[in-house]
Every structure is written in C-alpha cells, then in structure tokens.
Amino acid sequence: xxxxxxxxxxxxxKVLQQMEGKFxxxxxxxxxxxxxxxxxxxxxxxxxxxxxxxxxxxxxxxTTMVTHVDHLETLGFVERTKNPNDRRSYSLMITDxxxxxxxxxxxxxxxxxxxxxxxxxxxxxxxxKDMLIKVWSSL
Amino acid sequence: xxxxxxxxxxxxxKVLQQMEGKFxxxxxxxxxxxxxxxxxxxxxxxxxxxxxxxxxxxxxxxTTMVTHVDHLETLGFVERTKNPNDRRSYSLMITDxxxxxxxxxxxxxxxxxxxxxxxxxxxxxxxxKDMLIKVWSSL
DNA sequence: CAAAATAATCAGTTAAACTGATTATATAAT
DNA sequence: ATTATATAATCAGTTTAACTGATTATTTTG
Numbered sequence: 001x002x003x004x005x006x007x008x009x010x011x012x013x014k015v016l017q018q019m020e021g022k023f024x025x026x027x028x029x030x031x032x033x034x035x036x037x038x039x040x041x042x043x044x045x046x047x048x049x050x051x052x053x054x055x056x057x058x059x060x061x062x063t064t065m066v067t068h069v070d071h072l073e074t075l076g077f078v079e080r081t082k083n084p085n086d087r088r089s090y091s092l093m094i095t096d097x098x099x100x101x102x103x104x105x106x107x108x109x110x111x112x113x114x115x116x117x118x119x120x121x122x123x124x125x126x127x128x129k130d131m132l133i134k135v136w137s138s139l
Numbered sequence: 140x141x142x143x144x145x146x147x148x149x150x151x152x153k154v155l156q157q158m159e160g161k162f163x164x165x166x167x168x169x170x171x172x173x174x175x176x177x178x179x180x181x182x183x184x185x186x187x188x189x190x191x192x193x194x195x196x197x198x199x200x201x202t203t204m205v206t207h208v209d210h211l212e213t214l215g216f217v218e219r220t221k222n223p224n225d226r227r228s229y230s231l232m233i234t235d236x237x238x239x240x241x242x243x244x245x246x247x248x249x250x251x252x253x254x255x256x257x258x259x260x261x262x263x264x265x266x267x268k269d270m271l272i273k274v275w276s277s278l
Numbered sequence: 279c280a281a282a283a284t285a286a287t288c289a290g291t292t293a294a295a296c297t298g299a300t301t302a303t304a305t306a307a308t
Numbered sequence: 309a310t311t312a313t314a315t316a317a318t319c320a321g322t323t324t325a326a327c328t329g330a331t332t333a334t335t336t337t338g
Contacts, residue, residue, distance in 0.1 A: 001272075002184040003245070004177055004197075008252045009162060011271035012155045013173075014198060018278050019148050034152075035325095038143055045141040052285055058143075059153060064326055066287060088285040088334045106142070113147045119277045120270055128270050131263055132150035133140075138258045139157050174294095191316055203295055205318060227303045227316040 019116050026108040030101050031075060035060065037109075039068050040102055043078055043094045050089035059139075077101055158255050165247040169240050170214060174199065176248075178207050179241055182217055182233045189228035198278075216240055 004010050023034045032040070042054050055065040069092065072078040077098035080090040094102075117125050143149050162173045171179070181193050194204040208231065211217045216237030219229040233241075256264050 002180070004180040004184065005272065005275065006268065007248070008256065008268065008271070009155065009158050009173060009248070010177055011268070011275050012151055012158070014278065015271060015274050016148070016151045016155060017198060019151070023148060033325095034148060038149055041141070041143040045143065050285070059156060061326060062285080063287075063328085067325090070287095083285095086285080086335070088332095090286080109146070109148070116278075117147065117274055119273045124270055127266065129145065129147065129150070131259055131267055132147070132154060133144065134258045135256055136144065136150050136153050139153065139255075172294095189316070200295060201316080202297085202318075206294090209318095222316095225304070225316080229317080 015116065019112060022112040022116065023109060026105050026112065030105065032071070032077075032101070036068050036072055037102075037105065039065070040072060040077055040094060040098055043092045044099065044102060047093050048083070048091040050083065050086075050091065052089060054092070072098070154255065158251060161251040161255065162248060165244050165251065169244065171210070171216075171240070175207050175211055176241075176244065178204070179211060179216055179233060179237055182231045183238065183241060186232050187222070187230040189222065189225075189230065191228060193231070211237070 020034055023037075027033060027037055038058060039054060039060075042058060043049060046053075051065045051069055052062065054060070055062045060068070069078060069080065069090075073080060075097075076095055079093045079095055081093065083089045083091045114125075117128070120128065159173055162176075166172060166176055177197060178193060178199075181197060182188060185192075190204045190208055191201065193199070194201045199207070208217060208219065208229075212219060214236075215234055218232045218234055220232065222228045222230045253264075256267070259267065
C-alpha cells in the first residue's frame, strides 16, 4: 500500500468525488447541485436565517451564497423577505415547492450514500458518521 | 441535530475543504496543488507509469492529467520519456527535485491531517483510515 | 450626529475540469 | 500485408464554480 492511498486527504476526496457524481444524477433533474440542496436543507431547518448566517455555518463564500439563493429563488424554492429587525439582511423561507424538492430527493440521496459506503456494515457507518461529526464540530 | 450536518456528503466535503485549505499553505510555495502532489506521489511509487494509467487509478480526467504533467514537467519534478514498447504513451519518472519536494512537504501534510482530525484519538483515526480505504478500494 | 461596521450585491477575474477533435502509434480483421 | 479500429496524448475552446474588490443600504458605535 502506497502513501497516496493511505492519506486522508486523498481518500476523503475520492469517496466524496464518487458520491457527488451520484448526487448529481438525483439533483440535476431539479436543476440544483448538492450545495444548493444543502442551503435549502439549512433554510428548512432554520427558517428566517440570513444569507450571512448560512454562509458562516456552511462555510460558503458570501458572494457565492448570493448566487445560490438567487438560483433557489428563481426556481421558487425559497423566498427572500426583508428582516424587519435588520433591513440590511433577508429572512429566507423555504416554499412548499422547496419542501417538496427536499422530500423528493432525500431518500435517493441517502441511498446514494449507503451505496457508496456499502463496504461498511451498519455499525461502521454509524461510527464513521460520529467521527465526521466530531471533526466537523471542532472546525 | 439537523439532516444536513448528519449527511455523509456534507461532512466529508467540509472536512476535506478544511484540509485542502491547509494543504495549500504547505504546497503553494512549491507552486503545486494537492492533486499534483498526488500525481507526483503516484509516479514516485509506480515509476514508468503512463498518463493513462495514472488518470485511471486516480480518477482524474485524461486532459486534466496532461496539464498536471505539463506543470510538473515544467517545474522539473517529473520527466516524460517515450515508452519504447508503446510509443503512443510516455513513461513518467520522478526527478531528484521531485523527490525532494515530496520529502519537504510530506511531514507538513500529514501534520495537517492530524491537526484537522485532532478530535479523534489514535485508534479512531486508524479506524477512519481503514474504513475509507475499504470504501475507496471498492470504487 | 458622524464614523465605522455589517448584509447583500455586482462586475469582473481566476481556476479547474471538461468536450470534442486531432495526431501518432498500435492492434485486429480480412 | 493492408485496411479498419482502437488507444495515448494533446490541443483549442467551453463551462462551471468560486473568489476579489468595490458599492449600496442599513445599523451600530463613539
């Protein structure tokens, strides 16, 4: 076994590359990518969030967030309303259409994850998730 | 805990994003990125490989591989020589300079990985590596 | 009230990977 | 042996995603 295929960066990247390709199969019919799906999930979970909040939590560039939200708004998946307590920012809300897209895709996306991680048993998958959450929480 | 921060795709992506940012600090003084470092590691491990072989093994697009190798060759880190058994392909060889770049960076890169994964203990890190290798091997 | 900070946006740039076509060489089929 | 097919590498041009730096509107601080 060589250095490259022992390195975390390489391994994480290749596993992710595989997943993202398959995610795209599910999401492209809805004209969004995995990051936009993530933003939509965030807005569903934390309604009234501002773009700044989402950008910070998801570590997405502020200007990139603008284009993501523009896109989701154009598709009618989220709505921007001015936050009355701070009119510089928007309160984002997911729409019924947005909710239905999340629902339509969720099972396919988790199936994709399971498919890619199929060499692992249930216990290992849970362990992997726990470890990744532990690491992500510390960032 | 919400759906997003429970999803493997999201978690893998964010952990990787963190690592790649730090890898860049180590590698940019040498004017290469993590993928080019990976190609260089591959060539060190499997000398005489063709671009096609590397592209297949590392799942990198063939034309992207051309630019990676162009770049590494320009920097004097690899050499292209025509394979006498199949003059369509090159045999790539790492140079002394290439070896020395690999050596100079390796410790910093593995330290970066450890730093990002620092919430995990040694046993967990090994377990994570084993699981990622298991998944990657199946792809 | 004036100055500094913040949220969102915009125009323009950079960077990475991809598409499709081309050249040189090798392999397979008749 | 000759023709047709396949392969490795390359090139020009496109696409895509994210980033930089400046601007506007609004809020907070001094």
